[in-house]
Amino acid sequence: MDDFLTPVSTTTVKRAKEPEPLIEVSTKSQSRIAEHIKLKSPEEIYKALKAQPDLESVSRILEHLTADPKEIDGFSLVTPGPVSAQIVDTLISTTIPDYWKAFKETGKHGRLLVKCLRNASGLGAIMSRLRLLIADCRQKNPVHNLRDPSEHIEDLIDILERIFQDDRTSNQIWNDIRIHAQNPIQKRLMWKEYVAQVSSGRILSLVAEAEDVLQTRGSSRKSSWLAHGNDYASWLGRNMAILSKENAVNDESIAAITEIYGKSLSLGYLGPSPENFRLAQS
Amino acid sequence: MVNEESTQILEILLPQMKAHEQRKYFNAILTHVVKDYLGLHINDKDDLPVKPSLAISAIAAMLNNLMKDNELLKDSMVSALTQANLPALDDSIAARRSVLAALAQDDGECTGSSPQ
Numbered sequence: 001m002d003d004f005l006t007p008v009s010t011t012t013v014k015r016a017k018e019p020e021p022l023i024e025v026s027t028k029s030q031s032r033i034a035e036h037i038k039l040k041s042p043e044e045i046y047k048a049l050k051a052q053p054d055l056e057s058v059s060r061i062l063e064h065l066t067a068d069p070k071e072i073d074g075f076s077l078v079t080p081g082p083v084s085a086q087i088v089d090t091l092i093s094t095t096i097p098d099y100w101k102a103f104k105e106t107g108k109h110g111r112l113l114v115k116c117l118r119n120a121s122g123l124g125a126i127m128s129r130l131r132l133l134i135a136d137c138r139q140k141n142p143v144h145n146l147r148d149p150s151e152h153i154e155d156l157i158d159i160l161e162r163i164f165q166d167d168r169t170s171n172q173i174w175n176d177i178r179i180h181a182q183n184p185i186q187k188r189l190m191w192k193e194y195v196a197q198v199s200s201g202r203i204l205s206l207v208a209e210a211e212d213v214l215q216t217r218g219s220s221r222k223s224s225w226l227a228h229g230n231d232y233a234s235w236l237g238r239n240m241a242i243l244s245k246e247n248a249v250n251d252e253s254i255a256a257i258t259e260i261y262g263k264s265l266s267l268g269y270l271g272p273s274p275e276n277f278r279l280a281q282s
Numbered sequence: 283m284v285n286e287e288s289t290q291i292l293e294i295l296l297p298q299m300k301a302h303e304q305r306k307y308f309n310a311i312l313t314h315v316v317k318d319y320l321g322l323h324i325n326d327k328d329d330l331p332v333k334p335s336l337a338i339s340a341i342a343a344m345l346n347n348l349m350k351d352n353e354l355l356k357d358s359m360v361s362a363l364t365q366a367n368l369p370a371l372d373d374s375i376a377a378r379r380s381v382l383a384a385l386a387q388d389d390g391e392c393t394g395s396s397p398q
Contacts, residue, residue, distance in 0.1 A: 248291050258298040265306055 042075040042083040049090045058099055062112040069180070078119045078180040080190070088125045091116060092156075100155045114162045119173060120193040123163070127197070130156050130206055137213045150217050153210050157224050160207065164226065170198070170239040171246055174256060184252075191256050199263035204232050233269035240264065289347045297352060305358045308348065312377070313370040315341055320376040338376050342383035349384065359385060 049061055065087070069076045077084050091113070103110040117126065133156070136149045163169065173194055181187035197203060208227040215223075225231040240260060247253040292311075296304050319337045349355035359381050362368040371377050 244291050244295060245288070248294055254294060254298060258295060261295065261307070262299055262303050265303060 042087065046083055046087050046090065049087060049095065052094075055099060055102065058095060059109050059112075062109055062116065066112050066115050076180045077116055077121065078176045078190075079182065079186070080121050084121060085125075088117065088121055092122075092125050092129050096155055096159065097152055100159070104158070110162070114159060117159065118163050118169065119176060120190055120197065123197050123203075124193070126156055126160060127202065127206055130210055134206075134210055134213050137217065150214055150219060153214060154219070154221065157207060157210060157226070160203070160226060161224055164235065167235070167238040167242055170194075170260070171243045174243060174247060174253070178252075187252075192259070195260045195263050199236065199260055199267060201267050204229060204267075229269055233267060236264055236267070289344055292348060296348060296355070301354055304352070304354060308355050308358065309362075309368055309370075311348075312345065312368070312381070315344070316370045316374055316377040316380075320374055320380070335376065335379075338380045338383065341377075341380040345381060345384035346387050350387070356385065356388065 045061055045064060048057065053061065065077060075084070077088060095113070100110075100113070103113055116122065130153065133149045133153050137153070166172075174191065177187055177190045177194070181190055203226060207224055211223040211227045214221065225235075240257070243260070244257050247257060296307065299307070319341060345359075349359065362371055363378060363381060363385075366372050371381065
């Protein structure tokens with residue numbers, strides 16, 4: 001019986017020592033800032049931010065940006081300049097989409113990020129980015145985006161709400177400008193830019209347009225108060241009241257306050273004035 | 283009713299603004315206080331002497347503080363009373379009483395410049 005089956009040839013199969021996995025999870029390589037890099041200069045901070053840092057590194061960078069300017073060569077995000085513009089741009093286009101959802105929950109780093117953007121340059125950059133995202137959403141054939149622009153829009157509206165949530169925002173921004181501006185002309189120009197952004201209705205109309213686009217895309221979120229004229233006008237009125245109460249002490253501040261009073265009339269809501277007065281009574 | 287410090291701040295700020303801005307803010311403040319504090323004033327049609335009112339006096343004092351050194355605002359109030367271009371004054375006799383009381387502090391406004 002054994003003669004029936006005759007071996008013709010023999011082959012051996014070499015097996016790999018460990019079986020290779022069928023699916024591999026690909027992770028973006030995130031760099032950790034080496035401990036010895038002290039982030040002493042704005043250029044180092046910008047390079048670190050550009051290098052796709054991990055969560056802990058971003059937290060370190062934010063702490064540096066909001067710390068005493070003396071520690072980073074007297075640099076501050078409040079003062080406009082090429083490096084601060086690059087840092088703000090990277091924060092808005094890269095850091096926020098990557099980390100805002102995580103920062104929102106923890107609290108401290110969300111506050112630091114909002115503090116970095118609470119100035120005229122930050123607001124300007126957020127508004128430019130919002131305009132681009134709104135245009136992207138309106139296109140029928142989406143441009144090569146890995147993520148849905150509506151998520152980015154929601155994040156930016158969330159950040160704008162946090163920047164403006166306080167009635168003392170304008171007061172704080174005026175104090176920051178007074179401290180960090182390098183000369184009186186720069187001080188005037190920075191304040192003028194902030195007043196133009198806030199009192200001209202640009203933010204109101206842009207956020208309203210963004211909310212409209214989100215609703216068209218089927219989002220069921222509650223629309224932001226920044227898109228409602230009366231709520232926005234009341235917020236502006238309260239800001240002006242606190243600004244006047246705390247700063248009507250010298251000519252320079254009085255001129256700044258008068259400017260925002262004058263510009264606010266162009267918003268078209270005379271509601272702010274009574275709110276202003278009512279708050280001033282308390 | 284009104285914090286004195288707040289009117290002092292407005293007394294400093296109002297003259298710094300342009301003419302039309304001053305008028306707009308002043309009219310808005312007047313409209314608001316009339317709505318809030320004189321809204322429930324009943325207009326008596328009887329020919330009895332008008333009763334004094336604390337709210338009217340307070341508003342008159344506030345308006346006087348705001349326009350005491352400001353000819354522009356006084357002229358604006360005189361023309362609002364005579365030409366009926368401010369709805370807040372047209373609807374409320376109490377409001378007109380307040381404004382007249384504020385203007386009456388300055389004799390020149392009442393007798394010299396207002397048209398009959």
